Amino acid sequence: MDWFDSWGLTLAVFLPSVGMAIVLFIPSAQELALKMTALLTTLATLAVGIALLARFDFDMRGALQYDVNKSWIDVINSRYHMGIDGIALPLLLLTMVITVMCVIYSWDHFPEPHTPKAFLALILLLETGMNGTFCAQDLILFFIFFELVLLPMFFMIGVWGGPNREYASIKFFLFTLFGSALMLLSFLALFFLSDPQTFDIPRLAAQGGAGLAASTQNLVFVGLFLGFAIKVPMFPFHTWLPDAHTEAPTVGSVLLAAILLKLGSYGFIRIALPILPQAARDWAPWIGLLAVIGIIYGALCCLAQRDMKRLIAFSSVSHMGFIMLGIATLTNFGINAAIFGMVAHGLITGMLFFLAGSVQERYETREISSLGGMLVQVPRLAWILGFCVMASLGLPGLAGFWGEFPSILSAYNPAAGISEITFRVYMVVSAVGTVLAAGYLLYMFQRVAFGTVKAQFQNLHVHDVHWPEWFAWTPLLLLIVALGIYPNFIFRITDPAVSGLAQSVAKVIG
Amino acid sequence: MTPRFDYHALAPELILTGTIVVVLVADFFFSDRERFQTSRLATIGVLASLVPVLTLAIDGTTRSLFGGAFVVDNYALALKGFFLLVAYITLLVSVDYIGEGDYYQGEYYFLLLSSVLGMIVMASARDLISIFVALELISVPTYVLAGWRKHDTKSNEAAIKYYLFGVLSSAVMLYGMSLIFGLSGSTLLRDIGEYARGVDIPPLFAVAIFLTLVGFAFKISAVPFHFWAPDTYEGSPTPVTAFLSVASKAGGFVAILSLVFFGFFRTQEAWQPILWALAAGSMTLGNLTALRQTNIVRLLAYSSIAQGGFILAPLAVAAEGNAARSAFEAVVIYLLIYGAMNLGAFAVVIAVARRTRSGEIASYSGLGQTEPVLALLMSAFLFALAGVPPLAGWFAKFVMFRAIFNAGTAAAYTLGVIAAVNSVIAIFYYAGIARRMWFRDPSEAGVEQVPARTPPALAIALGLSAAVVLVIGVYPQLFARIGEGAFPG
Numbered sequence: 001m002d003w004f005d006s007w008g009l010t011l012a013v014f015l016p017s018v019g020m021a022i023v024l025f026i027p028s029a030q031e032l033a034l035k036m037t038a039l040l041t042t043l044a045t046l047a048v049g050i051a052l053l054a055r056f057d058f059d060m061r062g063a064l065q066y067d068v069n070k071s072w073i074d075v076i077n078s079r080y081h082m083g084i085d086g087i088a089l090p091l092l093l094l095t096m097v098i099t100v101m102c103v104i105y106s107w108d109h110f111p112e113p114h115t116p117k118a119f120l121a122l123i124l125l126l127e128t129g130m131n132g133t134f135c136a137q138d139l140i141l142f143f144i145f146f147e148l149v150l151l152p153m154f155f156m157i158g159v160w161g162g163p164n165r166e167y168a169s170i171k172f173f174l175f176t177l178f179g180s181a182l183m184l185l186s187f188l189a190l191f192f193l194s195d196p197q198t199f200d201i202p203r204l205a206a207q208g209g210a211g212l213a214a215s216t217q218n219l220v221f222v223g224l225f226l227g228f229a230i231k232v233p234m235f236p237f238h239t240w241l242p243d244a245h246t247e248a249p250t251v252g253s254v255l256l257a258a259i260l261l262k263l264g265s266y267g268f269i270r271i272a273l274p275i276l277p278q279a280a281r282d283w284a285p286w287i288g289l290l291a292v293i294g295i296i297y298g299a300l301c302c303l304a305q306r307d308m309k310r311l312i313a314f315s316s317v318s319h320m321g322f323i324m325l326g327i328a329t330l331t332n333f334g335i336n337a338a339i340f341g342m343v344a345h346g347l348i349t350g351m352l353f354f355l356a357g358s359v360q361e362r363y364e365t366r367e368i369s370s371l372g373g374m375l376v377q378v379p380r381l382a383w384i385l386g387f388c389v390m391a392s393l394g395l396p397g398l399a400g401f402w403g404e405f406p407s408i409l410s411a412y413n414p415a416a417g418i419s420e421i422t423f424r425v426y427m428v429v430s431a432v433g434t435v436l437a438a439g440y441l442l443y444m445f446q447r448v449a450f451g452t453v454k455a456q457f458q459n460l461h462v463h464d465v466h467w468p469e470w471f472a473w474t475p476l477l478l479l480i481v482a483l484g485i486y487p488n489f490i491f492r493i494t495d496p497a498v499s500g501l502a503q504s505v506a507k508v509i510g
Numbered sequence: 511m512t513p514r515f516d517y518h519a520l521a522p523e524l525i526l527t528g529t530i531v532v533v534l535v536a537d538f539f540f541s542d543r544e545r546f547q548t549s550r551l552a553t554i555g556v557l558a559s560l561v562p563v564l565t566l567a568i569d570g571t572t573r574s575l576f577g578g579a580f581v582v583d584n585y586a587l588a589l590k591g592f593f594l595l596v597a598y599i600t601l602l603v604s605v606d607y608i609g610e611g612d613y614y615q616g617e618y619y620f621l622l623l624s625s626v627l628g629m630i631v632m633a634s635a636r637d638l639i640s641i642f643v644a645l646e647l648i649s650v651p652t653y654v655l656a657g658w659r660k661h662d663t664k665s666n667e668a669a670i671k672y673y674l675f676g677v678l679s680s681a682v683m684l685y686g687m688s689l690i691f692g693l694s695g696s697t698l699l700r701d702i703g704e705y706a707r708g709v710d711i712p713p714l715f716a717v718a719i720f721l722t723l724v725g726f727a728f729k730i731s732a733v734p735f736h737f738w739a740p741d742t743y744e745g746s747p748t749p750v751t752a753f754l755s756v757a758s759k760a761g762g763f764v765a766i767l768s769l770v771f772f773g774f775f776r777t778q779e780a781w782q783p784i785l786w787a788l789a790a791g792s793m794t795l796g797n798l799t800a801l802r803q804t805n806i807v808r809l810l811a812y813s814s815i816a817q818g819g820f821i822l823a824p825l826a827v828a829a830e831g832n833a834a835r836s837a838f839e840a841v842v843i844y845l846l847i848y849g850a851m852n853l854g855a856f857a858v859v860i861a862v863a864r865r866t867r868s869g870e871i872a873s874y875s876g877l878g879q880t881e882p883v884l885a886l887l888m889s890a891f892l893f894a895l896a897g898v899p900p901l902a903g904w905f906a907k908f909v910m911f912r913a914i915f916n917a918g919t920a921a922a923y924t925l926g927v928i929a930a931v932n933s934v935i936a937i938f939y940y941a942g943i944a945r946r947m948w949f950r951d952p953s954e955a956g957v958e959q960v961p962a963r964t965p966p967a968l969a970i971a972l973g974l975s976a977a978v979v980l981v982i983g984v985y986p987q988l989f990a991r992i993g994e995g996a997f998p999g
Contacts, residue, residue: 073985073987144900170942174937
């Protein structure tokens with residue numbers, strides 16, 4: 001199995017693009033063949049992912065596994081360097097799982113215009129971009145994969161989206177592209193400032209910004225910050241998100257919420273923190289501040305929403321705030337919590353968007369006020385919604401808890417050199433955020449699920465959960481429970497890598 | 511003393527000259543129905559000229575002819591190859607357009623090839639006079655080509671505007687060149703370079719550089735000397751527009767590159783600010799005006815003005831720090847990638863116009879449903895032009911930014927920020943067309959669709975451009991190596 005050590009990641013990243021190429025060559029009339037190809041490709045990719053997990057050395061610290069380092073663009077000293085550690089692995093697996101579920105969910109739910117071929121091809125292309133971002137260990141390679149997800153998502157929102165799709169898609173595209181233009185400039189700056197000059201992420205992290213003036217570091221960090229913060233999105237760069245989420249087709253929203261947002265927070269952990277630790281320390285209070293504002297602002301916006309999908313979108317702003325708060329502490333504890341939070345948010349919010357899509361499909365509306373009595377009419381669907389709402393508000397015993405609670409706790413004791421008082425204030429404020437989260441989620445659930453069925457839906461024949469939905473949702477629901485009961489599944493993977501990272505950061509900022 | 515005559519070094523030019531003569535003469539002997547044969551002859555000639563370019567590249571020695579006025583080095587060969595491939599693709603997109611129109615075929619190919627001859631001479635020209643002759647050889651045939659649709663007033667306008675501006679710019683340039691000769695005492699770039707390295711250079715030399723560069727700024731349609739371009743592009747036959755916006759423009763860039771690197775390099779105070787202003791102005795104004803266009807060819811015209819600004823940007827800071835090498839590479843790599851992207855976009859415009867008989871952007875509505883393959887290709891070329899990975903354009907932009915960072919001065923960073931902002935603005939109009947093609951309904955197109963197949967020649971042109979855009983996007987090393995090898999040291 002030596003070949004797997006050197007080819008595993010390449011396989012995980014490019015198998016979906018091979019699948020996409022096959023899909024493009026199947027005539028659009030043969031729908032079953034298209035669906036089967038997409039499903040088998042994503043399943044095969046997931047199998048690769050599970051093999052990666054099985055052969056992963058959990059105790060290895062500070063080194064990349066499945067490391068490949070081949071020449072790519074020699075002229076600019078950029079190499080095809082892929083590798084994963086405990087930080088990347090959970091997110092990589094999350095991506096693979098969610099993508100399979102998206103293909104299954106789409107089985108007979110293809111949004112209008114009904115063109116499965118293009119839709120499935122875009123999902124597969126997205127998977128290549130997402131998997132690649134989590135595996136890339138070279139700044140330019142990272143940039144390419146990071147950007148690769150833009151076009152498919154742009155088209156997914158624009159072609160299959162809701163009534164306001166044109167505006168939402170171009171807004172999403174321009175916002176993220178603006179961020180990544182600045183990010184690319186920062187990558188170039190990192191290259192020219194490093195000694196010896198390199199785009200290699202581990203080597204840049206080993207240099208840790210040594211020999212750079214604080215002002216230079218801070219400036220370069222701002223570029224990275226904007227690139228990642230727009231993607232996360234952090235307040236005040238979040239305005240593209242509610243539009244994109246609301247207009248995107250169900251599967252688009254799921255992928256956007258579950259994975260695409262994580263590319264931003266992952267970028268902070270993988271690139272910004274280890275390469276420029278001093279600047280990260282200097283900016284940490286500000287990142288923390290924006291994170292906390294995001295938590296509260298997102299939650300307050302949720303209370304004012306009338307559209308289910310928009311509400312879930314704003315709840316993402318709030319939840320990503322907890323993740324960013326954990327990252328801003330720069331501690332082992334905080335970053336571990338953040339990664340767990342990313343996985344949990346991916347599963348839970350992904351589920352919530354699936355549910356919103358299913359509600360929309362059945363009632364042809366997502367207006368919270370016009371829904372009601374779902375527990376009577378579609379009890380299974382409503383119970384699953386209730387379950388996910390509980391998970392999302394951080395009920396202990398479900399996955400959401402382990403992302404949120406440790407994140408808040410970690411703010412009690414940020415890394416050396418960061419003001420404790422400030423972060424303790426953040427801790428208190430963010431704790432208020434969890435109360436608000438419980439508020440808006442339960443309020444939403446109560447209005448759509450309890451009470452009586454509204455008059456206009458009395459005589460509507462509504463299907464309860466049907467089989468593609470069961471197939472797509474069961475694994476996610478099981479994972480939410482499993483991770484809630486035994487969070488060590490994730491912490492065991494992340495901890496060695498994160499503590500290595502936190503130690504090297506601490507050494508620099510001492 | 512008789513000059514040493516290196517037939518191998520001159521073989522590309524000689525073969526192409528032979529082809530030109532054959533095409534012109536053969537046209538007399540073909541009956542009307544056989545006229546299309548001239549295009550075959552032209553294509554064979556262009557491809558045959560590529561052979562000595564390859565053998566010379568394999569041979570690898572730098573050959574200097576005519577006392578240094580004509581040099582065949584890696585730089586010259588890389589661009590000769592580029593020009594000949596661009597000519598090949600232009601021929602492919604022309605064949606059916608010209609064959610189906612009521613036009614004189616033999617003359618068309620004669621003129622096109624003459625212009626290409628000028629370009630491959632330009633790649634080797636290292637002397638003011640040979641640069642000027644090459645430039646006129648590029649330009650004069652295109653004045654005629656722009657007016658090819660002689661019964662169309664727009665085409666007449668295109669030709670006359672292009673001609674007047676072209677002649678004016680030649681005059682200005684020639685004046686500048688004569689001043690340079692007067693001061694330095696030589697027309698050879700090598701000697702001018704020596705002179706520019708000297709200590710007391712009179713301010714008049716700066717004036718001379720200014721006039722020369724302004725002349726070329728017209729040719730590459732850099733703001734504020736761009737006014738002719740949109741009208742000329744819109745009025746010319748579309749294959750000619752493609753040729754003008756890629757090949758003839760690249761000819762101007764090659765001239766500037768040679769002049770700056772082999773001649774003026776040491777007097778950077780004189781030329782850097784000019785190029786800086788041209789670059790910043792072209793990017794910004796080209797993009798902002800492109801936002802408002804409703805005709806696809808005019809939009810591509812303004813986009814190519816903006817792209818010209820991106821190509822100039824690294825040159826504008828080339829003499830700072832150790833940026834010379836990366837700036838040179840950036841220009842060459844950008845030109846190569848730009849050629850593929852822009853030719854591809856124009857090839858789609860031609861293919862779509864066969865169906866819709868329209869150049870309005872509105873007529874692209876719903877193309878994703880009616881012609882998914884063309885729409886897919888167009889999206890690829892547009893997003894490549896926008897610089898979105900993994901399509902080739904990102905690498906062009908990347909090497910540009912790299913050169914700017916390498917220079918590292920305040921002026922360079924300012925230009926870098928302007929370029930970054932402009933790359934985002936550009937997304938808006940490139941994505942705008944994609945939006946029309948995929949997000950709108952065909953009923954919004956407002957034109958009658960005529961079913962028409964894409965002829966094989968056009969399909970080959972599309973396939974070649976698309977292949978370059980995709981392959982270079984994922985593995986830019988291929989072009990990066992060419993750019994690296996081209997640097998004359």
